[in-house]
Amino acid sequence: MEDQILNTILKDTYTQTQLNRRLRLLKESLNNQFFGVKNNLFIELEDQNWLDSLDKTIFSQFSQENFNAQFQKLEELGKQIPVLSLYLSFDPPLEEIAKLSNYFRTNFSPNFLFEIKLDPNLVAGSALVWKGVYKDYSLRKYIDDQKERLISEFKQFIK
Amino acid sequence: MNAVNSQEVGFVSTVNDFLIYLDGLPTIRVNDIVENEAGVRAWISSISENRVQALLLDEGDVKPGQLFKRRTDPLSINIGDYLLSRAINPLGIAIDGKGLFNSSSKNKVYDLDKQAPGIKSRQFISNQFETGITILDMLIPIGKGQRQLIVGDARSGKGSFIIDMIVNQKNTNVVCIYGAIGRPISHIRNVIDVLNTNKALDFTIIVAAASSDPPPLIYLVPQTAFTIAEYFQKKGKDVLLILDDMGNHAKIYREIALIGNKSPGRESYPGDIFYQHAHLLERAGNFKQSQGGGSITALPVIEINLNDFTGFIPTNLMAMTDGHLLFRSSLYNQGQRPAIDMGLSVSRVGLQTQSVLQKRLASRIKAVLTQANQLRILSRFSTELSPESQQIQKQGQLIEELIKQEALTYVPKEVQMIMLSLVFTDYFKNKEITLFEEYKRRLIQAFKTDTDLKKLTSQAYLSKSLEEFDQVLKLVIPKLELLWQH
Numbered sequence: 001m002e003d004q005i006l007n008t009i010l011k012d013t014y015t016q017t018q019l020n021r022r023l024r025l026l027k028e029s030l031n032n033q034f035f036g037v038k039n040n041l042f043i044e045l046e047d048q049n050w051l052d053s054l055d056k057t058i059f060s061q062f063s064q065e066n067f068n069a070q071f072q073k074l075e076e077l078g079k080q081i082p083v084l085s086l087y088l089s090f091d092p093p094l095e096e097i098a099k100l101s102n103y104f105r106t107n108f109s110p111n112f113l114f115e116i117k118l119d120p121n122l123v124a125g126s127a128l129v130w131k132g133v134y135k136d137y138s139l140r141k142y143i144d145d146q147k148e149r150l151i152s153e154f155k156q157f158i159k
Numbered sequence: 160m161n162a163v164n165s166q167e168v169g170f171v172s173t174v175n176d177f178l179i180y181l182d183g184l185p186t187i188r189v190n191d192i193v194e195n196e197a198g199v200r201a202w203i204s205s206i207s208e209n210r211v212q213a214l215l216l217d218e219g220d221v222k223p224g225q226l227f228k229r230r231t232d233p234l235s236i237n238i239g240d241y242l243l244s245r246a247i248n249p250l251g252i253a254i255d256g257k258g259l260f261n262s263s264s265k266n267k268v269y270d271l272d273k274q275a276p277g278i279k280s281r282q283f284i285s286n287q288f289e290t291g292i293t294i295l296d297m298l299i300p301i302g303k304g305q306r307q308l309i310v311g312d313a314r315s316g317k318g319s320f321i322i323d324m325i326v327n328q329k330n331t332n333v334v335c336i337y338g339a340i341g342r343p344i345s346h347i348r349n350v351i352d353v354l355n356t357n358k359a360l361d362f363t364i365i366v367a368a369a370s371s372d373p374p375p376l377i378y379l380v381p382q383t384a385f386t387i388a389e390y391f392q393k394k395g396k397d398v399l400l401i402l403d404d405m406g407n408h409a410k411i412y413r414e415i416a417l418i419g420n421k422s423p424g425r426e427s428y429p430g431d432i433f434y435q436h437a438h439l440l441e442r443a444g445n446f447k448q449s450q451g452g453g454s455i456t457a458l459p460v461i462e463i464n465l466n467d468f469t470g471f472i473p474t475n476l477m478a479m480t481d482g483h484l485l486f487r488s489s490l491y492n493q494g495q496r497p498a499i500d501m502g503l504s505v506s507r508v509g510l511q512t513q514s515v516l517q518k519r520l521a522s523r524i525k526a527v528l529t530q531a532n533q534l535r536i537l538s539r540f541s542t543e544l545s546p547e548s549q550q551i552q553k554q555g556q557l558i559e560e561l562i563k564q565e566a567l568t569y570v571p572k573e574v575q576m577i578m579l580s581l582v583f584t585d586y587f588k589n590k591e592i593t594l595f596e597e598y599k600r601r602l603i604q605a606f607k608t609d610t611d612l613k614k615l616t617s618q619a620y621l622s623k624s625l626e627e628f629d630q631v632l633k634l635v636i637p638k639l640e641l642l643w644q645h
Contacts, residue, residue, distance in 0.1 A: 085170075125376075129168055129170075129183070129226070131183070131185060132167055132168060132169060132183030132184050132185040133163065133165060133166070133167055133168070133185070134163035134164070134166045134167070134168040134226075134228065135164070135165050136165075136166075141164050
């Protein structure tokens with residue numbers, strides 16, 4: 001059951017931060033529904049829209065009795081999803097992340113999350129970390145590798 | 160862009176003071192080093208199924224989510240002869256203000272945490288480690304390659320004894336390494352200054368992590384000290400290694416283990432504290448030619464409270480060394496230098512390195528000292544002792560005075576033997592014990608400068624039996640008497 005819920009959430013969730021935020025929202029909503037606990041009085045419109053867009057069957061799978069245990073399992077499953085950390089020199093819009101994520105999910109691995117990290121020092125291009133291995137495809141790396149050659153060529157133009 | 164920089168990395172998941180847990184690093188191994196963007200290094204201490212435990216070696220701001228990259232070099236240090244007369248931290252960084260080591264001299268890299276060489280690499284300890292300190296060389300001798308624990312109260316003279324041990328190695332070709340484990344910076348500075356003043360820094364290396372340094376760095380001092388010692392030993396040198404002190408090391412390891420959630424055992428020390436110290440100390444020894452031929456004589460130091468040497472760590476260390484020297488503050492306050500309690504000190508290996516003559520003389524002296532001590536107790540109950548008993552008591556008193564030795568003095572082995580043998584002659588018969596300090600100083604000076612006496616001393620030292628030795632001694636006494644007349 002938790003797998004199904006997670007797969008439903010993951011359909012339009014692309015980053016680890018997004019997943020953590022949405023799980024927290026769902027938890028608060030269910031807490032409110034079952035126990036009348038209101039942790040957050042003001043929910044942003046974007047979050048409310050996401051909650052409204054969720055399949056109602058998801059809510060029906062929880063009850064007052066199984067809520068805590070099942071949600072804990074759901075959170076554990078969420079932590080187990082592999083994360084691809086992507087270092088970019090700019091902050092990409094959500095639509096771009098969605099496009100990129102869909103491409104990766106089709107061609108690379110259906111089950112993964114992005115963790116977008118901003119690193120202006122990359123200059124251009126990107127670097128990524130997958131399963132503990134860092135790969136640098138940035139312009140910084142290229143410049144670093146060609147440092148000596150670039151300096152010597154620049155020196156030709158300096159009088 | 161063909162060259163892709165591919166590197167193993169891990170993200171910090173938990174930070175607990177100087178201990179961090181990392182996710183990632185798929186093929187990392189214990190003792191590897193990781194480093195973040197700011198250059199803060201961490202040393203991998205253990206690996207579990209889904210996370211890696213590391214100890215921070217530098218101070219810096221480390222937060223969850225931070226990236227640590229694996230470095231190509233494991234926990235290691237650059238070693239060369241250029242380290243002599245320098246003070247470094249356990250990672251090989253100069254801390255004496257004399258500047259960095261130049262990169263061309265950094266040619267050899269050695270792993271810090273190595274297995275001790277096996278029994279096949281070792282040989283019988285047969286050479287005495289000469290200290291120039293009478294009580295040690297004659298009565299509690301140390302062999303080259305022996306591990307001898309120095310245990311004692313605070314302010315019992317351990318520090319000056321250690322300095323003497325190093326300073327007295329001048330002109331002996333012995334390399335000295337002093338490991339300061341979590342000692343105050345002022346103490347480390349003082350040791351460097353004293354050694355420098357006494358021209359002992361040229362053959363000494365100081366490995367130090369002060370009490371203000373991060374605990375993992377302090378923990379690594381003995382490892383680094385032993386690695387440097389092994390470098391010189393492999394070059395055929397005899398090395399004297401002092402670890403001051405192992406009590407601090409145990410406390411630091413306890414701190415690391417408790418933060419790392421290891422189960423506490425006796426006195427809250429983790430269960431592997433014995434292993435930690437034993438696997439360090441067994442790196443000392445006397446090695447065969449095939450292994451370089453040198454030796455590492457290790458002197459771990461531990462400070463105790465109120466003479467209680469029955470604590471957990473002191474008894475552990477006693478069990479893993481070849482003997483111990485017990486220093487007492489009460490003896491120190493009575494003016495005995497070095498303040499070694501002879502009755503409770505032992506050397507299990509050194510005796511085999513003494514010559515037959517030395518051994519016989521030493522047992523003669525020990526017998527007199529024991530008898531004199533017994534008689535001293537008996538004399539409290541009776542008013543009058545027999546002349547024989549009085550004679551033994553006087554001899555005991557003379558020996559005790561002769562083995563007292565001021566700081567920064569060196570008495571050659573031959574002179575020690577002759578001087579102590581004089582107790583069994585009539586030489587001291589009419590000499591005032593209150594003026595003994597003066598007698599002793601003049602005696603040592605005479606043995607060192609007078610050509611005839613020097614000749615006789617060497618002749619006595621080469622004697623094949625105690626009888627022959629006594630014959631030479633008879634020739635020495637008139638010369639000494641003559642000296643007094645002058």
